[in-house]
Amino acid sequence: MLCITCKHMYGSISWINRVVRLDIKRKYSDKSSKKLLEFLATMPKVNTGRIVEAQKQRQTIAKKSEKYGPSTVYLQVLGSGARGVPNTLYLFTDQKRYLFNCGECTQRLAHEHKVKLSRLEHIFITSKTWRNIGGLPGLSLTLQDVGVPNITLHGPEGLDELYKATKRFVIMKEMNVNMAECTPASDFEDNAMNVKYVLMGPNEILNMKPAPAAKKVKREEQQQEVQFEEFINDDTDYYRRDSKGQRRNSTSKPNERGGIIDKTEKVLQGLQMPAESCVAYICTIKKRLGTLDLEKCVDRGVKPGPMLGQLKSGQDVVLPDGTVVRSVDVKTPDDPGPVFIVLEVPDISYLREEEFSAHFDNSSNPAENIPSLMVHYTPQHVIDHPKYQAFMAMFGTTTKHLVLNSHNSCLGSEAVHRSQHKLHLLDADIFPLLRDNSIPAVWTPTENKVTNEKQLEELKNKIALAQFQSIAHAEPQQDSGRGLLAGRTLAAYHLRPKKEWDTSAGPKLVIQDYIQEAFSVDGFSTSLERFKQEVESIRASRAGREYPKVVFMGTGSCIPSKTRNTSGILLQIDENRSMLLDCGEGTFGQIVRFFGPKRVNSFLRTLRAVYVSHLHADHHIGLIGVLQARREAFLEVNKDVPPLYLLAPGQIMSWLTMYDQQFEKIRGDFMLIPNQNLLESKDTVTEDTLTPALLADIGVRRVVTCLVAHCPNAFGVAVHLPDHKITYSGDTIPCEDLVNIGMDSTLLIHEATMEDELAQEARAKMHSTTSQAIHIGSRMRANFTLLTHFSQRYARLPRISQHMVDKCNVGIAFDNMQVSMSDLHILPHMYAPLQLIFADHCVELEQKAAQRAKRQERRASSPNVSPGMIRHFSTAQIADVDQKETTDKVAIDSTDNKMIIDKETTDKGESR
Numbered sequence: 062m063l064c065i066t067c068k069h070m071y072g073s074i075s076w077i078n079r080v081v082r083l084d085i086k087r088k089y090s091d092k093s094s095k096k097l098l099e100f101l102a103t104m105p106k107v108n109t110g111r112i113v114e115a116q117k118q119r120q121t122i123a124k125k126s127e128k129y130g131p132s133t134v135y136l137q138v139l140g141s142g143a144r145g146v147p148n149t150l151y152l153f154t155d156q157k158r159y160l161f162n163c164g165e166c167t168q169r170l171a172h173e174h175k176v177k178l179s180r181l182e183h184i185f186i187t188s189k190t191w192r193n194i195g196g197l198p199g200l201s202l203t204l205q206d207v208g209v210p211n212i213t214l215h216g217p218e219g220l221d222e223l224y225k226a227t228k229r230f231v232i233m234k235e236m237n238v239n240m241a242e243c244t245p246a247s248d249f250e251d252n253a254m255n256v257k258y259v260l261m262g263p264n265e266i267l268n269m270k271p272a273p274a275a276k277k278v279k280r281e282e283q284q285q286e287v288q289f290e291e292f293i294n295d296d297t298d299y300y301r302r303d304s305k306g307q308r309r310n311s312t313s314k315p316n317e318r319g320g321i322i323d324k325t326e327k328v329l330q331g332l333q334m335p336a337e338s339c340v341a342y343i344c345t346i347k348k349r350l351g352t353l354d355l356e357k358c359v360d361r362g363v364k365p366g367p368m369l370g371q372l373k374s375g376q377d378v379v380l381p382d383g384t385v386v387r388s389v390d391v392k393t394p395d396d397p398g399p400v401f402i403v404l405e406v407p408d409i410s411y412l413r414e415e416e417f418s419a420h421f422d423n424s425s426n427p428a429e430n431i432p433s434l435m436v437h438y439t440p441q442h443v444i445d446h447p448k449y450q451a452f453m454a455m456f457g458t459t460t461k462h463l464v465l466n467s468h469n470s471c472l473g474s475e476a477v478h479r480s481q482h483k484l485h486l487l488d489a490d491i492f493p494l495l496r497d498n499s500i501p502a503v504w505t506p507t508e509n510k511v512t513n514e515k516q517l518e519e520l521k522n523k524i525a526l527a528q529f530q531s532i533a534h535a536e537p538q539q540d541s542g543r544g545l546l547a548g549r550t551l552a553a554y555h556l557r558p559k560k561e562w563d564t565s566a567g568p569k570l571v572i573q574d575y576i577q578e579a580f581s582v583d584g585f586s587t588s589l590e591r592f593k594q595e596v597e598s599i600r601a602s603r604a605g606r607e608y609p610k611v612v613f614m615g616t617g618s619c620i621p622s623k624t625r626n627t628s629g630i631l632l633q634i635d636e637n638r639s640m641l642l643d644c645g646e647g648t649f650g651q652i653v654r655f656f657g658p659k660r661v662n663s664f665l666r667t668l669r670a671v672y673v674s675h676l677h678a679d680h681h682i683g684l685i686g687v688l689q690a691r692r693e694a695f696l697e698v699n700k701d702v703p704p705l706y707l708l709a710p711g712q713i714m715s716w717l718t719m720y721d722q723q724f725e726k727i728r729g730d731f732m733l734i735p736n737q738n739l740l741e742s743k744d745t746v747t748e749d750t751l752t753p754a755l756l757a758d759i760g761v762r763r764v765v766t767c768l769v770a771h772c773p774n775a776f777g778v779a780v781h782l783p784d785h786k787i788t789y790s791g792d793t794i795p796c797e798d799l800v801n802i803g804m805d806s807t808l809l810i811h812e813a814t815m816e817d818e819l820a821q822e823a824r825a826k827m828h829s830t831t832s833q834a835i836h837i838g839s840r841m842r843a844n845f846t847l848l849t850h851f852s853q854r855y856a857r858l859p860r861i862s863q864h865m866v867d868k869c870n871v872g873i874a875f876d877n878m879q880v881s882m883s884d885l886h887i888l889p890h891m892y893a894p895l896q897l898i899f900a901d902h903c904v905e906l907e908q909k910a911a912q913r914a915k916r917q918e919r920r921a922s923s924p925n926v927s928p929g930m931i932r933h934f935s936t937a938q939i940a941d942v943d944q945k946e947t948t949d950k951v952a953i954d955s956t957d958n959k960m961i962i963d964k965e966t967t968d969k970g971e972s973r
Contacts, residue, residue: 130347131156131253134557136401136434139170139473141548142465143499144661144690145653146472147196148548150403150436150465151176154253154346160184161342161403162438162465165686166647167196168203169621173476174551174568181209183241183249185256186216187405187438188339189724191685194223198231198678199646203620205236215241215249215256217338219723226719229712230678243340254398255345259416261406262338292711292735339411341404343420343432346556350374351393361386397429399556405438409446414455422457434461434554437545441468444545461562465548470499472654473550475568476623480857481877482575483898486524486589487891488596491880496657502570504529525573585897595890605883608635609782611808612879614651615643616849618792618814618828619679622856625876626651627679630789630810630849633667634782638760640670640706641687642778642789642810648683649690655877665694669759673709673736674791675775681713685720688730704732706751706759708766710774711735736776739766741802767802769793771827779803785882788843792850794824795833800841807882809843810874812850816860818910831859835871845885849874857902858895860910866892 131154139160140147147164151171158180160167171178181204186193201224204212214220221240224233241249249256353373363369363386368378372388375395379385400420406412422431435456443449444464453462477495484492504525546552551566579585610633617625627645631652634640641648656664668691673681688705695702707713714733721728738750751764763781771792777799779788788803790796790811803809814828823830829837831848838846848871851859858873865871872880872888873895880888896903 130349130398132349132557134253134346134399135553135555136436136463137176137553138463138465138548138550139174139176140164140167140465141469141471141473141550142192142438142467143469143471144467144658145650146170148192148438148465149196152344156180157182157251157253161436162186162193163196163200164192165195165683166621166650168200169623169626169647170473170550172621173474173623178204179207179209182211183213183215183251185340185342185403186214186220187341187403188407189217189220191689191725193405193438194220194724195682195686196646197223198227198682199620201233201236201238202231202678205233209236211237211239213239213241215243215258215342216340217243222719222723226716226723227678229715230676230682252347254347257343257345259341259343259404259413260338261341261404261411261413263408263410292714339405339407341402341416343400343402343417345400346398348398349396349557351395353392357391358386361391363391396557399560400430400432401434401436401554401556402432403436403438406443406449407440409443409448412449412452414452417452417455421455422459423455431457432460433556433560434463436463436465438465440466461546461554463546463548463554469548470658471549471567472497472499472650473568474623474654475500475570477654477877478570479575480624480875482570482572483579484875484878486576486579486898487592487894488887491878491884491887492875493877493879495654495877496660497654498657500568500570502529502572505571505573522573525576529572579898582897582900585894588894588897592890592894596887599887599890600884603883603886605881607881608633609785609787610879610881611787611810611847612655613849613874613876614641614648614655615645616851616874616876616878617853617856618812618850620853621645621647622853624856625851625853627683628674628850629683632780632787634760637667638669638758639664639667640672640759640761640780641668642672643674643680643791644671644683644687645679646682649686651876652687652690661690662694662697665691666698666700668705670706670708671731672764672778672780672789673707673713674769674778674789675772676710676713676716677772677792680792681709684717685727688727689725692730702730705730706755707731707733708739708751708764708778709733709736710776711737712774736766736774736778739764739778741765741767765802767796767798769796769799777802779806788841790829790834790837792828794827794829795837800837803841803843806841806843807845808885809838809841809846810849811837811846813848813859814850814852816855816906816910817862818913831862831865835865835868838871843870845870845872847872847874847880847885847888855906858899860903860906861892861896 133153133155135153137151137153139149139151142148142164147167147170148162149164149167149170150161152159152161158178160178160181160183163184163186170176178200184197201212221238224231224238241247243258243260245258245260248258350373353369355369358369358372362380362382362384363372363378368380368386371378372386372391375388377385377387402417402420419426420430420432435453437444439449441464444466453460478497478500481492481495485494546554546562549564549567551568552562552564553566555561555563612631612633614629614631615621615626617627619627621627626647628643629645629648629651630642632640632642652664653661665687668687671684671687673684684707691705692702711733717727717731734751734755751759756762756764761780761782763779765779765781766776767778769775769777769791771794775791775793777788777790777793777796779786779802785807786803786805787808787810788799788806790799790809792812792814793799811834812829813831813834814826815823815830817830817832820830820833823833828850834848835846846868848859861873869886869889872885872891
């Protein structure tokens with residue numbers, strides 16, 4: 062019955078919206094950007110009332126717990142620190158939540174494992190490196206959306222410069238980001254814990270002495286500075302517009318000579334703070350009073366009243382008859398508050414043992430000062446140093462040591478495997494099993510309960526067992542040695558009420574259950590068998606080469622979900638050369654899962670170029686992680702690191718230059734080729750365009766861009782390969798210039814953020830619908846069109862219209878899907894089994910669509926609503942009402958004050 066329902070659901074489509082185009086000049090100019098901004102300024106603005114209400118509710122709940130010390134406290138590993146995974150530690154108390162470090166993909170893992178961040182107010186960072194702060198921009202936007210009013214950063218001085226550097230694409234309108242003064246003389250304290258700051262670093266850095274030789278700007282960097290001055294000083298606001306739609310004036314302060322502060326001055330200013338220092342945290346949980354035993358109080362003659370409070374607070378009382386009742390006799394012992402220490406020592410010269418002497422296990426320090434746990438973000442080669450080993454031994458045998466660094470292997474996500482194992486049933490080549498063997502696989506064979514189902518059960522067991530065997534022999538967990546605790550996702554150390562190490566909640570792969578879920582849908586086995594026969598016939602008639610190959614690293618919009626990461630498309634030109642099209646947060650982590658920890662460096666050495674379509678965070682915030690990982694890959698084999706060709710809007714230099722100056726050096730890792738210089742109208746070859754030599758190095762014949770209608774400086778691109786042409790839209794509404802540069806493409810990869818019935822909402826957010834994307838492919842005469850960048854309301858499968866079903870040259874992209882040009886025409890035949898695999902999701906989408914249609918009918922029939930108001934509702938208020946089904950669901954439980962951020966249906970941030 063379910064398969065019949067699905068067939069009926071997708072059997073017809075009521076209407077297809079007219080394509081609306083925005084005429085934007087091909088030539089990059091202030092005038093064209095001005096026109097686009099003026100148009101965008103007329104679009105409906107997001108209603109922030111929900112955020113304000115969530116903030117008020119959150120503050121009310123917080124006040125109730127201020128008088129009491131926390132009764133439940135534990136530290137939980139969110140990210141193990143393995144390559145491609147954040148090294149994030151989550152501190153839970155029944156009053157507040159805290160994070161220690163926040164690498165890329167922190168919010169994605171928190172969402173998958175339901176780690177609740179509603180009470181998060183403080184984030185502690187050990188050092189200003191991307192592995193510690195790469196997840197802050199995305200997490201901050203999500204926290205703002207769910208009503209967190211304030212976040213305080215703790216860490217090295219200048220940490221808050223990250224928000225200044227990202228202010229063009231990380232807009233903090235509803236949340237304040239504050240920077241704590243982290244000095245030995247200014248401890249942090251709230252009602253849950255006390256934190257003592259310890260500055261770590263070589264003496265010359267801690268004393269803030271400039272290096273002996275001034276950091277002169279290299280001549281080639283000075284030349285680049287002049288060359289890209291227009292872009293570096295860019296002050297375009299890519300989200301927020303004033304009433305006239307004009308660019309906001311620059312907020313940079315001129316120096317005494319009347320110009321913008323130049324790079325040399327900025328570098329010298331940076332020398333005034335200990336930019337390379339680290340901060341360690343000695344944390345003491347607040348004292349918890351013992352529990353008063355009322356039965357013992359009654360036995361001793363204590364009557365209800367003030368005396369009970371005095372006894373609970375530790376005071377002895379005297380009864381009217383002169384009897385003394387001691388507090389220790391009528392209540393359990395007080396918990397003085399456990400201690401834990403978090404530190405990072407990037408080099409042995411940073412270690413300052415004397416700062417921790419009050420917590421050594423010796424005869425002079427009280428037992429309550431000895432830390433229960435030490436968390437080491439320290440690299441493994443430093444941990445192995447004899448001096449560091451002696452330092453750890455000073456804390457005695459009762460202190461446990463947890464290691465969160467790249468020596469660990471746990472990648473932490475079970476959901477990506479669940480999805481991939483199901484899709485793998487369709488085609489093992491297009492959906493290969495991930496090479497992440499860090500999560501243990503569990504095998505529990507089922508018994509055949511019905512005789513006539515024996516063959517089907519054998520088939521399911523055979524498939525599941527084959528998949529299990531490919532992953533069951535996981536790489537051994539790389540223990541840090543000498544009994545240290547290697548971090549694994551969801552492993553927890555409980556500090557109160559009792560102290561214990563718990564790994565029971567860690568992710569596991571139950572592969573047979575994944576297979577069973579698919580085969581349990583009525584009609585799936587028949588549909589799968591029919592699809593396999595079609596694939597065999599297609600491959601027999603379309604034999605082709607392995608390369609070029611397209612691998613999708615991220616196919617979702619705005620916010621990563623469990624199954625769709627933010628934008629990232631890998632174009633493997635041949636076995637030795639590849640390039641990325643967009644690079645959202647967590648792209649490197651996706652690459653690690655796909656190729657495996659052992660092969661990832663080999664792949665990174667083939668990466669020649671990264672193309673960035675526009676400067677929204679979900680399309681480029683993963684770039685720094687990729688640059689640093691690529692550098693490590695070349696250093697592994699003792700090779701010079703060739704610069705990566707960065708094809709991006711020139712304005713990206715504003716962000717990258719500031720990061721290079723304030724945080725870590727990255728300028729030598731890339732060579733910028735501005736997208737503005739690759740416009741089709743640009744027919745001259747200069748040093749900042751793709752010369753024939755550079756094109757040959759990448760492995761392409763030509764790269765052409767065009768301006769598209771999404772935000773200022775947004776581009777589409779056509780990549781001409783020796784035998785194929787691949788066009789990528791980036792984010793845009795239907796765009797004529799994209800049709801022109803992509804004419805006769807082998808493959809068009811086009812965004813399809815929303816379903817057809819939300820065409821007006823899509824246009825308001827400057828995105829395309831599925832039918833609009835397909836129409837562009839038809840007008841472009843593309844041989845095949847692949848849809849991507851789906852709203853996270855379609856985290857499993859977009860709502861498929863009959864228009865798509867009837868097309869034999871349209872496919873749907875999934876994360877971790879790889880396809881060669883000869884296999885493209887297999888994809889349309891997947892629609893039927895896909896709808897059955899994700900049947901529940903399809904039914905849910907149809908139910909929401911029906912509810913949306915009823916709301917629109919009620920508004921249209923209301924006597925108080927004019928046609929003009931209906932048109933206004935269709936673009937703004939209807940979208941706002943639909944927020945209940947498409948935005949972050951905030952569920953606050955009155956018992957434990959927890960918040961669940963359900964991003965599976967998130968769609969709020971498509972306009973980010």
